[in-house]
Amino acid sequence: MTELSVNGKSRNTDADADTPLLWVLRDDLGLPGTKFGCGVGLCGACTVHIDGEAVRSCQVPLGEVGERKVSTIEALGEGGLHPVQAAWIAEQVPQCGYCQSGMIMAATALLKVNPKPSVAEIRAAITNICRCGTYPRIVAAIAHAGADLRESSQR
């Protein structure tokens, strides 16, 4: 049995140690918001936060998580909507929506370290794949969310 910290709670799983964290979240812990897209760390649909950093969870075996704190899209809004999620709705970003959990987790992690990213910095940081092509609105939503976050931190 492996114990890990997910969304602020201690959770247990009897999954094998080589099970990617992605599948532990989805199959064992009832958290299907994090998605499977490629299994090789290229698409970013599986992005979660581990100790606040964006990580592609299909590349993290359960046995390597240890005591680090995992958080998923389900906990991002802490019961409401995170400003990034609100910006995503205001800018009408999603189409099919499948990539957006990972996209939002990546964007949130970026804004935490860089509250006012330039377009070049956004391009370097956000490499998730969106097959529907919502990229232009993602850029707008990151700018929108960044402004909201800076404003609320100034109050």
Next chain:
Amino acid sequence: MDSLSTVDRRSLLIGLGLGAGALVIGAAPASAQAGGSARFGAMLAVAVDGGVTIVCPSSEMGQGTQEALARIIAEELDCDWSRVIIRQPWADRAFINPVAKRQLTANSMTVTGYYPMLRRLGAAARAVLVDAAAARLQVPVGELTAARGQVRHAASNRALGYGELAAAASVLPLPADPPLKPATNFTLIGKRSPRKDLSAKVTGSAEFGIDVHEEGILIAALALGPHRHARVTASGIEAARTMPGVKAVAPVNGGFAVIATSFWRAKKAADSLKVTAVDSPIAGINDAKVAQAIAGAFDSVPAQPFPDVDITSTPQRFTPGNPEAVTKALAAAPHRLEAEYSVPYLAHAALEPLVCSARLKDGELLVRGPLQAPEASRDIAASLAGLPVEKVRVEMTFIGGGFGRKWSIDFVEVAVQAALAAPGHMVKTIWTREQDFAQDEFRPGFTARYTAGMAADDKLLAMDSRISGQSINQFHKRKGPPGQGDPSAAAMLVYGVYDFPDKLIRYHPADLSIPVGFWRSVTLSQNAFFAESMIDEVARAAKADPLAYRRAMLAKHPRGLAVLEKVAEMTGWSAKRAKGRGRGVALSYADNAWCAQVVEVSVKGKALTIERIACAFDCGLAIDPASVEAQMSGGIIFGLQAALWGEVHFADGAVSSANFSDYRMVTLADVPPIEVVLLQGSDRPGSVGESGVPGIAPALVNAIADAGGPRIRKLPIAAVLEIQEARA
């Protein structure tokens, strides 16, 4: 004629969570009615608390049809839009698209197909609610108005909510032909507000096919051979059955399903099987053999003619080509131009891989998944399970990207086969990304050969066109129109809308058995590239402006002219280009829809930078303009991936493009500024979902030529030029 009827189906009311006294109305196309009993299509229910539930008949894969169809109903209903909940449909003949006469979401015909019927549905519901209010208030109907879920009698300042009226309305006769709202009074159609499904999609709570779950669910992973019709054997099955969590190993089409308590355990066991193909329809296939088969078909396979189709007329007009006339015209033409173009096989690569769930329990089969074709899915599921169709329920989830792949039912078959091996349990079969590529139904590769004949003043006189590649109809054993080639290969190889006298289209089906299918925009995905490249080359050979050259042939099509003029205005088309800069234009059109795109590029040696993309699009009435714009820029990005990098490879009898490392996708850094402007040239909706895709490839290669770069006749572009990060 469509028929509307109130519905009194208790199980439906319970299933929708509505209490007694709700007004439930369905609209069923005439072809769906059976023996006098009321059946219903798009379902509309008004509950006693005024909440409105709309069951949308179509699938939702990001193209926004669930929202659009709900808005059409709600517009006429005049309910409170904030009280509307949209529900996923299930497979039912009563949900069929009135134009397609099937329940499926494909071919950009959902909004266009359902539009008239759903307006009548909303209007009829509003009418009986007003009738009920008139009776309750004891006033004439003419003194009542309805808006935002309330019926008001202004003279006496009394109002009744739809919820209060639902029970009384539910026993009133529905009008057969209710009056519809004039477009000038629209408050939802054509307006901008965020879609209702956005909230679930940003919180991770939207249910996709891969998210299907219930207590006791088992997961199946697959071990597959090179082709769905390959006969295969596998070693290691007995050992796999003993691996942790494994419940069963069962044969499925082209391979084996390993059913276990979790995906990872199923996958580890599936990966331990060694699958060998005893025979395969693509044994020994490789890129060279594919190219040989396509090139060879021009000489070895007799040509099938394809008419010049005018899709802008209703009904569509078919003009057979006249080979003698074309040969004569070409022989007499003062100027001639010949060109050959090629495009490769393309993968769908939706971000949600193939997945589907099924459960056989107590003599009933439930199928639940990301399905574009629920009716066909239900039929094949019933057939595989040996059950009557009435014992099979097919439910849809959100689709994490369809693009035509999830129209096919091959993955439903496999999922049902897996579920039959573990009866009593829901079994969810998940394809890996590698399997999603390997088992795709590709957009076929094609080669097109043109000969154009021009007059002394360079006007086009004749165009002889031939195309070679696989027939989608042939692979799926579908009958096409008799006496002509497969439309998915040959249609619009020469654009019917360009006004010049002699056109000829002939199709040589290539003898290959690679699985092929409908890929977003289908025939135009390759034929717009071919046709709009050739027209561009003809124009340039005549030293004419390519946009003006097209304009001169479109006098009969003011909507085509309008989008061309608009995109020229958006990009300053006529302005001189700086050295190394170029602009290219392409026109495409579909049902009641016209699209003009201009791409601006810089070419420096082998380095290509895309500077900007402009798109003028006329789809008639845009139900949800923001969604239409998103479909256009998204379609452009989808087509851009194909133009720049799209190419599926074959080696050693199988698909060799394995994952995104082998099949490069467009990411954020590859997207230049994209500007979309909507025009409205018709009062009714036109095709949207696929319309952004066809124009980008030809506009891009035309721009590269304009910039002084090479004339690229073979995609993908990355084989010739080095793609730089796009302009920010």
